[in-house]
Amino acid sequence: xxxxxxxxxxxxxxxxxxxxxxxxxxxxxxxxxxxxxxxxxxxxxxxxxxxxxxxxxxxxxxxxxxxxxxxxxxxxxxxxxxxxxxxxxxxxxxxxxx
Numbered sequence: 001x002x003x004x005x006x007x008x009x010x011x012x013x014x015x016x017x018x019x020x021x022x023x024x025x026x027x028x029x030x031x032x033x034x035x036x037x038x039x040x041x042x043x044x045x046x047x048x049x050x051x052x053x054x055x056x057x058x059x060x061x062x063x064x065x066x067x068x069x070x071x072x073x074x075x076x077x078x079x080x081x082x083x084x085x086x087x088x089x090x091x092x093x094x095x096x097x098x
Contacts, residue, residue: 014065039071
C-alpha cells in the first residue's frame, strides 16, 4: 500500500494544482465547466496504474503532465485508442503513449 501511495503522490500534487487552473475548470453563471476533465482524469488514472505496477518512471509521469498542459493550452488533442492515448497535432497523430 505504501508503494502505491508513493507512486500516486506525484499525480496527487499535479491534480491539486490542476483544481486551481482556470484552463481545467472554471465557473460561469454559477455552473462549473470542466470540458477536458474526462480525458485528464483518464490520463491521471493511467499514470497511477502504470506507476503502481512499476511500468512508468517519475520522468515519464512528468512528461505526461507536460502533455496534459499542452492539451489544456489547446496546442494538441488527446484521443484514447486501444488502451493508449494518442497525441494529435494539427489533425495528425504524432505519437502515442502506451
